[in-house]
Amino acid sequence: MENNLGRCFNADDTVVDLIENDYNVLTVLSRFSLPLGFGEKSIGELCEEAGINTECFLLIINYISSGKIDSKYLSEVCPTDITYFLRNSHDYYLNYKLPHIRSNLVDALDESQRSINPMIIRFFDDYVNLVKKHFAYEENIVFPYIDSLTHGSKGNYNIDVFRRNHDYEIEEKLSELKNIILRYYSTSQPSKMYDALADIYNCEEDLTSHANIENHILIPMIERIEGRV
Numbered sequence: 001m002e003n004n005l006g007r008c009f010n011a012d013d014t015v016v017d018l019i020e021n022d023y024n025v026l027t028v029l030s031r032f033s034l035p036l037g038f039g040e041k042s043i044g045e046l047c048e049e050a051g052i053n054t055e056c057f058l059l060i061i062n063y064i065s066s067g068k069i070d071s072k073y074l075s076e077v078c079p080t081d082i083t084y085f086l087r088n089s090h091d092y093y094l095n096y097k098l099p100h101i102r103s104n105l106v107d108a109l110d111e112s113q114r115s116i117n118p119m120i121i122r123f124f125d126d127y128v129n130l131v132k133k134h135f136a137y138e139e140n141i142v143f144p145y146i147d148s149l150t151h152g153s154k155g156n157y158n159i160d161v162f163r164r165n166h167d168y169e170i171e172e173k174l175s176e177l178k179n180i181i182l183r184y185y186s187t188s189q190p191s192k193m194y195d196a197l198a199d200i201y202n203c204e205e206d207l208t209s210h211a212n213i214e215n216h217i218l219i220p221m222i223e224r225i226e227g228r229v
């Protein structure tokens, strides 16, 4: 999703300009639970109304649309604002995006492929289980550690453990699923399967962007704080 070409935005730019510049930010707005109906609202006004830290919002949005990370914001933004966004993102994937893709995938299955269909659904469900496990580790171990770190207590964890183990097992599983469909699945209703595939590719890209926010924004932020505590 990061394209390294997009422009960077500030608090005075309008939300509509932001979206028109790169519609990929729509999923970010959705994960911040921001309501539609923006009118001429600026990014700063929107964040203030929604009770979201504007610098945190700009840090994430600008990273997604330009690939750039403003180091000024990196030291100014509170990591718990980032973990709030990441938790919301987990909720969005598990309770909205992935169930939505699963139901499109089930709908795209063809009766004539009875021998492959259960395998496709099993691969998808295995994939979702891996995603759940990955998110649960972050929510039960990493984010609580970050909470306590921001309150001044170091505890017995270290963000380097997360950095070394933040793996890509999830993406491999999804590649296996895409391969089966692309190579072996012929269907009488290809449009539905093309749609389901596009959803899967989209979600994969989105999850990579999510992992990049953790790797390139959250981890460096915590490393700075660990150096001070």
Ligand SMILES: [Fe+2]
Residues within 6 Å of the ligand: 086, 090, 135, 138, 210, 214
């Ligand atoms: Fe995450």
Ligand SMILES: [Fe+2]
Residues within 6 Å of the ligand: 134, 138, 166, 210, 211, 214
């Ligand atoms: Fe992650």
